[in-house]
Amino acid sequence: MPRVSTDQLAARRQQILNGARTCFARYGYEGATVRRLEQTTGLSRGAIFHYFRDKEALFLALAEQDARRMADVVAEQGLVQVMRELLVSGTDGETGPAAEDRSWLGTRLEVSRRLRTDPEFRDRWRAHSAALTTATRNRLERQAAAGALRDDVPVPVLAQYLELVLEGLVSHLAMGLPADELDGVLDLVEHAVRRP
Amino acid sequence: MPRVSTDQLAARRQQILNGARTCFARYGYEGATVRRLEQTTGLSRGAIFHYFRDKEALFLALAEQDARRMADVVAEQGLVQVMRELLVSGTDGETGPAAEDRSWLGTRLEVSRRLRTDPEFRDRWRAHSAALTTATRNRLERQAAAGALRDDVPVPVLAQYLELVLEGLVSHLAMGLPADELDGVLDLVEHAVRRP
Numbered sequence: 264m265p266r267v268s269t270d271q272l273a274a275r276r277q278q279i280l281n282g283a284r285t286c287f288a289r290y291g292y293e294g295a296t297v298r299r300l301e302q303t304t305g306l307s308r309g310a311i312f313h314y315f316r317d318k319e320a321l322f323l324a325l326a327e328q329d330a331r332r333m334a335d336v337v338a339e340q341g342l343v344q345v346m347r348e349l350l351v352s353g354t355d356g357e358t359g360p361a362a363e364d365r366s367w368l369g370t371r372l373e374v375s376r377r378l379r380t381d382p383e384f385r386d387r388w389r390a391h392s393a394a395l396t397t398a399t400r401n402r403l404e405r406q407a408a409a410g411a412l413r414d415d416v417p418v419p420v421l422a423q424y425l426e427l428v429l430e431g432l433v434s435h436l437a438m439g440l441p442a443d444e445l446d447g448v449l450d451l452v453e454h455a456v457r458r459p
Numbered sequence: 460m461p462r463v464s465t466d467q468l469a470a471r472r473q474q475i476l477n478g479a480r481t482c483f484a485r486y487g488y489e490g491a492t493v494r495r496l497e498q499t500t501g502l503s504r505g506a507i508f509h510y511f512r513d514k515e516a517l518f519l520a521l522a523e524q525d526a527r528r529m530a531d532v533v534a535e536q537g538l539v540q541v542m543r544e545l546l547v548s549g550t551d552g553e554t555g556p557a558a559e560d561r562s563w564l565g566t567r568l569e570v571s572r573r574l575r576t577d578p579e580f581r582d583r584w585r586a587h588s589a590a591l592t593t594a595t596r597n598r599l600e601r602q603a604a605a606g607a608l609r610d611d612v613p614v615p616v617l618a619q620y621l622e623l624v625l626e627g628l629v630s631h632l633a634m635g636l637p638a639d640e641l642d643g644v645l646d647l648v649e650h651a652v653r654r655p
Contacts, residue, residue, distance in 0.1 A: 293489060375571075378634040385635065392636075420643035427644055431627030438574040439581065440588075447616035448623055455651040 276314050279304050280328060283311075283321050292322060292373050323387060326374050334398040341406075342399050342425040343453045346432050350445050371433045399425060403456075413458050421456045428452050472510050475500050476524060479517050488518060488569050519583060522570050530594040537602075538595050538621040539649045542628050546641050567629045595621060599652075609654050617652045624648050 267275075282304030286295045289303075295318065297308050304311060315321040336345050377384045400422045406412050412421065436442065463471075478500030482491045485499075491514065493504050500507060511517040532541050573580045596618045602608050608617065632638065 375630050375634055378636075416643065416647055417640075420640045420647065423640035424644045424647050427624060427627040427631055427641075429627070430630045431623040431625070434571050434626045434630055435623055438571055440574075444613075444616045444619035445623075447612065448620045451612055451616065451620050451651060455647060 275306075275310070279306060279311055279314055279321070280325050282306070284325055287322060287325065287373055292318075292377060319384075322373070323384075326388070329371070330392065330395055334394045337395065337398040338402060341402055342429060343449060343456075346429055346449055346452075349429075349432060349436060350442065350449065371437065375430075375434075396422065396426065411458060412456055416456075425452070425456065471502075471506070475502060475507055475510055475517070476521050478502070480521055483518060483521065483569055488514075488573060518569075519580075522584070525567070526588065526591055530590045533591065533594040534598060537598055538625060539645060539652075542625055542645055542648075545625075545628060545632060546638065546645065567633065571626075571630075592618065592622065607654060608652055612652075621648070621652065 283295070283300060286300050286303040290296075290299055297311075297318075300311055300318075300321075301308055311321070315324060333345060336348070374388065378388060400418065403412065403418045403422050403425075407414070407418055412418070432445070435445075479491070479496060482496050482499040486492075486495055493507075493514075496507055496514075496517075497504055507517070511520060529541060532544070570584065574584060596614065599608065599614045599618050599621075603610070603614055608614070628641070631641075
């Protein structure tokens with residue numbers, strides 16, 4: 264077996280994650296069979312399960328990566344900006360990064376479903392979702408300190424509000440429902456947390 | 460075979476729907492096997508499929524009934540009130556009507572998932588979801604005419620906003636996430652659509 268560099272290992276791992284994301288989004292968790300994972304990753308089952316113990320581990324790694332990326336954007340630009348980007352990607356054409364973002368939507372919905380039906384998964388997921396909540400609260404605290412937010416509603420309520428809207432947006436886009444009014448909706452959401 | 464009245468037929472049909480709601484919520488659509496449907500409805504497969512052609516028809520009838528009930532509450536009390544009731548039921552104990560409402564949450568999530576993965580289902584569902592949207596818009600139009608709503612945002616945007624928050628709330632509660640701040644969040648949502 265040829266020796267491979269750390270970079271090559273990381274690239275291969277990412278190749279598997281990208282293919283798996285498409286697969287889970289298209290077929291759902293149960294429908295993402297090993298054969299389909301082979302097709303969407305372009306790799307053999309041997310290669311895939313060399314990097315991830317089983318389908319569960321692969322799915323969790325994927326969900327974790329998505330949650331981390333999202334927390335990064337929130338820390339820099341805020342949760343409303345995450346939603347605005349989701350909106351653009353959710354209504355774009357079928358190719359390019361937009362299509363990949365849409366499959367991220369599918370992952371989110373699968374996470375929602377498994378959280379409901381699988382208590383073990385719920386425990387393992389809690390740490391990931393906490394990262395997003397923390398990023399959101401920290402950013403809001405900074406904005407509050409700078410006097411940019413309304414001060415008649417506690418920051419934890421504002422944070423929860425934004426997360427709830429995000430959750431609704433994810434569902435809405437993932438279901439392929441019309442997005443005509445959503446720009447206006449996000450303006451409304453943004454104004455609702457700001458100082459009047 | 461004894462003759463049964465129309466009332467008895469309707470009662471039996473409702474018994475099946477109630478048991479099926481619990482079953483779909485607990486096991487998901489795929490996991491709701493015929494055997495499990497027999498257990499949760501307390502009826503034989505023969506009886507169940509006398510009333511509903513197949514599992515698909517049963518699920519659609521259930522989703523339709525839920526959507527209709529919800530549209531009725533919206534028409535009378537508005538979408539924020541629907542959310543407030545959801546909140547109470549989502550955080551109550553394990554028995555009674557509250558537990559039944561929570562299984563309604565599960566049905567909603569299953570609908571979301573099937574909308575994403577099943578284009579035929581999406582077409583059939585469109586009519587039901589339109590009923591809720593129409594009820595929401597009509598109520599908002601009446602409130603706008605009475606001068607109760609903010610007038611700087613078009614009514615369709617306000618309607619979409621409320622539906623998005625509802626979708627987020629359903630996901631949130633169905634995932635069993637903490638509900639501590641949600642009363643405050645709904646106050647914020649309600650104020651965001653009203654005349655200041």
